[in-house]
Amino acid sequence: MGIISRGFSGRRREHDPNLPPGQYLTDDFPVLSAGPTPRVPLDEWQFTITTESGQQHDWNWASFTALPTEQITVDLHCVTRWSKLGTAWEGVSLDTLFADVESAADYALVRSYGGYTTNLPVDDLLDGKAWVAFRYDGDDLAPAHGGPARLLVPHLYLWKSAKWVRGIELSDDDEPGFWESAGYHNYGDPWREQRYWGE
Amino acid sequence: MSWRVATVVALRDQSPTARSIYLDVPGWPGHAAGQHVDVRLTAPDGYTAVRSYSIASAVDGDGVELTVEQLADGEVSPYLGSELVVGDLLEIRGPIGGWFVWRPDQREPIQLIAGGSGVVPLLAIARSHSAAGNQSPIRLLYSVREPTSVIHSAELEELARRDDGLILTYAFTRSAPPGWNRPPGRVDAALLADSTWPTELSPTCYVCGPTGFVETVADLLVGAGHDPARVRTERFGPTGGIR
Numbered sequence: 001m002g003i004i005s006r007g008f009s010g011r012r013r014e015h016d017p018n019l020p021p022g023q024y025l026t027d028d029f030p031v032l033s034a035g036p037t038p039r040v041p042l043d044e045w046q047f048t049i050t051t052e053s054g055q056q057h058d059w060n061w062a063s064f065t066a067l068p069t070e071q072i073t074v075d076l077h078c079v080t081r082w083s084k085l086g087t088a089w090e091g092v093s094l095d096t097l098f099a100d101v102e103s104a105a106d107y108a109l110v111r112s113y114g115g116y117t118t119n120l121p122v123d124d125l126l127d128g129k130a131w132v133a134f135r136y137d138g139d140d141l142a143p144a145h146g147g148p149a150r151l152l153v154p155h156l157y158l159w160k161s162a163k164w165v166r167g168i169e170l171s172d173d174d175e176p177g178f179w180e181s182a183g184y185h186n187y188g189d190p191w192r193e194q195r196y197w198g199e
Numbered sequence: 200m201s202w203r204v205a206t207v208v209a210l211r212d213q214s215p216t217a218r219s220i221y222l223d224v225p226g227w228p229g230h231a232a233g234q235h236v237d238v239r240l241t242a243p244d245g246y247t248a249v250r251s252y253s254i255a256s257a258v259d260g261d262g263v264e265l266t267v268e269q270l271a272d273g274e275v276s277p278y279l280g281s282e283l284v285v286g287d288l289l290e291i292r293g294p295i296g297g298w299f300v301w302r303p304d305q306r307e308p309i310q311l312i313a314g315g316s317g318v319v320p321l322l323a324i325a326r327s328h329s330a331a332g333n334q335s336p337i338r339l340l341y342s343v344r345e346p347t348s349v350i351h352s353a354e355l356e357e358l359a360r361r362d363d364g365l366i367l368t369y370a371f372t373r374s375a376p377p378g379w380n381r382p383p384g385r386v387d388a389a390l391l392a393d394s395t396w397p398t399e400l401s402p403t404c405y406v407c408g409p410t411g412f413v414e415t416v417a418d419l420l421v422g423a424g425h426d427p428a429r430v431r432t433e434r435f436g437p438t439g440g441i442r
Contacts, residue, residue, distance in 0.1 A: 002202060002239055002241045002247065002290045003204060003241060003288050003290060004241050004242070004243055005240040005241050005242070005278070005287075005288075005289070006287055007278070007282045008240045008241070008242050008248075008278050008282070009242050009243075009246075010240070010242045010246045010247075010248050010274060011248075011274050022247075022249055024248075024274070030410065030434075030435075031410045031414070031434055032434055033432060033434065034298050034299070034431065034432060035417065035427055035428070035430050035431060035432055036417035036418060036420065036421045036427045036430050036432065037414060037417065037418065038427070080251060081249065081250065081251075114427060115427075115428060144410075144414060178298070179298075181297070182296065182297030182298050183295060183296065183297050196200050196295065197200070198200060199200070
């Protein structure tokens with residue numbers, strides 16, 4: 001425990017078991033992005049998985065939205081300390097997108113329209129842990145929140161859930177993404193409070 | 200990144216809702232303009248609350264200046280804005296952030312655009328630019344609700360008085376001083392065209408403020424022809440109705 005802050009008692013709080021350490025609840029849906037919001041026309045949208053051998057699997061908007069979708073209700077945890085519980089999404093499971101992908105790679109680098117990147121282990125994308133989501137709370141996903149489609153990996157801090165996702169590159173090497181190269185944790189588990197390098 | 204114990208050495212009200220906190224942080228490693236720190240408060244029962252605040256100062260030894268806008272429903276900012284007194288201790292860690300920063304070896308023109316208390320990290324950039332003697336042209340468009348909402352006016356106007364210093368333009372959204380040359384209103388394409396560097400100069404643009412403001416300004420900059428990769432943004436607060 002740190003030093004006591006004279007005169008600080010904090011809000012009256014009940015421990016919410018769904019709230020990771022150091023997070024507070026919000027009912028709002030804050031927007032945090034490093035640059036302008038890209039506007040991606042649906043007729044130009046494409047999503048590509050590239051394996052470590054260079055093999056590509058492509059979807060356009062029509063073929064992507066023709067895939068079976070799932071309704072997902074998950075909690076979001078942003079490294080800037082807000083958490084939003086019980087958010088409702090519709091998206092395509094990464095298990096579906098990876099069904100025909102031949103790969104033994106351990107790492108994924110996710111790329112977005114606008115140039116954003118983030119990295120994570122392939123294991124964290126599979127077995128019902130990640131989706132490419134394109135609807136939020138019953139509506140098309142707004143551009144400011146990552147539309148037309150964003151990655152959704154709710155068990156990691158939200159910067160891993162890349163907005164405006166356009167592809168995933170698989171590799172035997174772990175390559176740090178945008179925030180991971182700028183002082184943020186390489187993995188980002190909110191339950192272990194992995195916010196910054198060295199935590 | 201470890202927590203450090205900082206001592207409050209001075210406080211200064213900037214507006215009815217914002218105040219600057221001057222900290223002495225022994226062993227402070229320095230920071231880049233635009234970075235922020237985490238501030239941790241601890242209650243007697245061990246409960247802690249942590250929030251991030253932008254650094255307002257250029258690097259100056261162990262001194263770190265934060266400017267905090269009090270949020271009506273906040274947990275940490277009301278304490279920092281009203282309860283804290285000189286001599287109190289605060290725990291901080293940082294500096295944090297590697298993207299919304301300006302470094303003195305940058306040579307391109309700098310365009311700063313602030314909405315409300317989003318001016319704080321931009322003041323740090325303007326101060327660092329001046330302290331480094333950097334020759335790149337620098338300009339700030341600072342949008343606020345009304346004249347009494349302006350914070351850090353003395354420092355900004357001092358930087359603007361220097362030769363080759365900051366070019367400073369205020370924009371008022373709700374009420375302007377008497378005789379002001381532009382009626383109150385939100386930032387629009389015409390104001391940006393008049394008050395920011397043209398795209399031909401390829402400035403790096405730093406936009407900081409509430410989410411709705413940053414969304415609008417960043418879209419206008421891209422629409423005017425700025426390379427999106429040269430528009431860096433930092434947003435705070437609620438979504439302002441974006442869905």
